Amino acid sequence: MGNLKTKELDNIGYTDDRLKSITINTVAKHFKHQHKTDTLALLTAVKDNPAAYVGNNNLQKIAEALLIVVAEPVETFELKQQASPLKIYGGDDIEEIAKKQMRLALSLPVSVQGALMPDAHSGYGLPIGGVLATRNAVIPYGVGMDIGCRMALSIIDADEKFIKRYEHQIKQGIGTWTHFGMDGGLRVVQDHEVLDSPLFRETAMLKKLHGKAVQQLGTSGGGNHFVEFGLMTLKTDNTLGLPAKTYLALLTHSGSRGLGANIAKHYTQVAMNTCKLPREAQPLAWLDLDTQAGQEYWLSMTLAGDYAQACHDRIHANLLKALGLKALHEVENHHNFAWQDKLADGTEVIIHRKGATPAHKNELGIIPGSMATPAYLVTGKGNADALNSASHGAGRAMSRQDAKSSTTKSAMKKMLANAGITLIDGSVEENPLAYKDIQKVMNAQAGLVEIQGEFWPRIVRMNKE
Structure with a gap:
């Protein structure tokens, strides 16, 4: 036992x-009662194969730091004096800090064009609701922590009577x-073809995360993720080709769970350690897609998106089967x-x-409000100034802390x-x-999307306090 010295760490590389x-702090927290010889032997093993320890709760930070140290050469960049073009929608209701974050992102030397959606609010790196076009570069914090977070809608062959009965x-x-x-996960182990994806074998990190992906398949996270049964009213001549009436529908919102979060954390650190920017812009560090790290992130991001879709597939399939229901039409989109x-x-x-919905010409999407307000089924109008995008929801008007302190549960x-909403958990x-x-x-983005129908929540489940 005893405190590790930096010279001892130098000796093992x-x-x-x-x-x-990171190593000294980790050892002090998790291994302070272990003999120093054993600790140094363990740290040597981690150094020799850091990817094998990425999923270890006690050693993950050390493993990730080791992977970053050998990842890519460091480059330093300056910001452009003239930011690239930005189009803002619904700007009167967007906080100034979100606009400032977007302008900063457009000062990156790799930035080409940007747009800010009407649900925008401040985030880390890009603001939520930020859309950014870059040249051959991907910004991990321009994508976000919950990679491939998505909406999924099943329009069902039933109506309001089913909910009442x-x-x-x-x-x-x-x-x-x-x-x-x-x-945790569901009580019944889930299966999906995504678990057999060859991408899980592309990097040591993804191999290590496969077990977590198996455990969490078909589950939702926290925050604003939800599962809702409600009523979907389609307009006349809707692009789905369904009769214009009110249907029972299932709407879900969640992402790539621990798989996406671990990918985001790791490659954000790689980017921030290899792409040096002025301090205020450092969270916008990018990975060049011609580098190994850039290619690894891209395939990992792709897998996380596929996995998020698989989670929705299982949620919808399980619920419809349990209730003896059939989907007439399914719509998905991701941010x-x-x-x-x-x-x-x-x-x-x-x-x-980042928190924005693709809205190319005639592309279907879902834009939710809140647990007591409608979601909208839309088709994109392909607006080039908006980079073919729309909002991903209503957007927060309060921080989570402000919301908690301003309203009681009762x-x-x-x-x-x-x-008329039944809340199971929330x-x-x-x-x-x-x-x-x-x-x-929705009014602020009338030039970006066309409404095809409205979904009104009736039975809602979200994460508990």
């Missing part, structure tokens, strides 16, 4: 100052076949992702949509009861008053 700091069975089904929170695309002039770019329940952080007026948001 821990020469990077940041790596030493089988409310108890719906609630039972949601209780059995959904799971929220950071840890927190980067796409290879072209600008109107043919320039090839990488488009990041007041929220009363608000929901008055709106937090005051996600109460309807915490969000912008979805109607104002």
